[in-house]
Amino acid sequence: MSANKNILVAAEDVDDTNIVRELLCKEFDQVFISTDPDKAVQDFEQHSPAVLVLAFPTLARAQSYYLGLYRLSARAHAHPHRTLILCNKAELQEVYSLCKKDHFSSYVLFWPLGYDATRLGMEVHHALRQVALNEAETPTTSEFAAQARRIAGLEALLEMSLTQGSEHIAAGQQVVEQSGDDIRVALDGFASRFSTQGQQQLREAEGVDISVLELLQSEFARLQTEQIDVHLRTASSALQPVSDWAKQFRQNMAPEMESVRGLQQLTETRKPLVLVVDDDAFQHKLVARLLKDAGVELMFALSSQEAMAAIHRRRPELIFMDISLPDLSGIETTRRIKAIESFASIPVVMITGHSKKDVVVESLKAGACDFVVKPFDKAVLLKKFSTLLHME
Template identity: 40%
Template sequence: MTELNDLTPKRAAILVASQSVADAELVGKLLQDEFHNVRLSTKPEFAVEDFEQHRPSVLVLAFDTLEAAQRYYIGLYRLSTVVHETRHRVVVLCNKHDVWTVYDLCSLGHFDDYVLFWPATNDAPRIRMSVHQALRIMTAKEQAGDFTPRAAPAGVSAPKPPRAAAPAEAETDTVRLGRQASGEQAEVHASPARQPAAKAPSAAPQRLAVLVVEDDDFQQKLIGRLMNGLEIDVLFAGTGAQALEQMWEHKPDLVLMDVGLPDTSGVEATRKIKSIGQFGHVPILMVTGHSERNIVVDSLKAGAADFLVKPFDKNTLHEKLRQFLPALALS
């Protein structure tokens, strides 16, 4: 017989996930007066570990954009084997511009409920009521004998049973594991270790990816054109926040980081990326129109590997790329 969870406000596990410590703490404080088992998850590299350790009955997504909330939740289903079997409800906090979109997502079962919360809420108790309602629904289902785990978001399938890694897979680094988890090369790794020759996967090398963090459209197009002819997938981000999202989604092999960004400095964005263990090895080249000593020093302290001073030409850019992407230098 399946054991009932304790879904009372004093015992029910609540997890607040956010990319901002301040936002998570704000939401946590609003909930802690009535719910006594609230935990926060604010470091992307520990997202799966936090969920698996806490096993929340209610997951509150307190991200500043709906896109970030969706990416986080889909990431859980792609990287965790526990989330598929953990009964939980999802409450997402949104702004007024995303109300109809998140309504549609809730109607489709991607999330369970939403609260109009950002930038500042005039109805603070609403989030508490949403959590209360989630626990009541779960209690009613369990009392009725319904212990069905929550369905995965659309387009995300359940993970396959673990198997012993082949020698080649055992040598795969963290970046490649992240790409496999996001769906790339799924056909190759879902196949048995021994295959008939006709079904063997292609031996074509993995394409490299370079993230260009630049808010000027003209500069984005210029750098993109300068990379024409190279076996590289070029990604773009216009802000520091978008850069971090691209890092988690695409796991690029190198970053070109503009010093001036609309939401933060390139130095601070570099420091944030380098603080995440999975990205510590990714070289970041600062792109700047000047080379003042303080910018150079601050960038190097933040973890930058080198600089590109504007304006630069195709040969200079290609030389830098080959310097920091050995696989490209051999192509």
């Protein structure tokens, strides 16, 4: 499937929008515009842009448009895209700060009109490239680390299987040797009946000629030496190649197991990524302090919009989601995360200050798997981390 290269320019002034569109059309083929606020959602969902250019004259209007799009569109949050905001010099520092927080992907100092038009094209190229990379079906770091942890158990499994196989081979050899001893004892007992004393007893009891007895005794001795012993040795030696194979297999696998151990060491340096979504920055600091030795990497978001941007940037292995967020509720945000196929398997734990039944029910319906109540208890947090991240 070809990469999405659609570009949508959103603004309220038609003339400004057309100027931006003409600049972009010099380098890009699929450039569309959206100037009617009542059709903002319709335009976005119709064109499904890889890059959304916000060409509003002020930051406040750009924020209002994008927040409205996020709240009203059922697809904007799930559709992979990059957002470029065109700003003026007076708002440059604030825009820069918002981009650092992932409210927007990047910015261009554009107003007064065309202040840095060349950089606009370059930023769009970068944005399209990033979207194409994100859409490529390559494993994320988290997914790779999870698979590596499973592979790391291969060495122990192979070693256990080889040990069990060697034990079975040794047991089989012992059985063959014991069977040989038992057969020899039985034959010796049977042959003893044809000893001098046995012959005398048989001759007196049965009247058998002694020459016949001597012949039978000789035949049994030959049978044991030339037939039974040979077959027992053959059976025993037949197990030896299997034993040799097991030893050789262990030797051949040694370099591969060394690679597995190296992969395991690399995996251990990569900590599981956990996203904490809470509109209270103090709670971020508190969680970071409580979990500083938990063996996980933390990233934080203050709102639903920040959380979705963070997830699209780096896929976490676990999400802690506050019920109350400033833009969308934690329940609705969880529902939207679970609606995206590539994120649906991420476990979400709801953060709440209460445990009302309706909140619990709605959270579970949205896809949450567990709850944690404020104020945070370190032992409880660590237990949930260990269980959900399979770190025990």
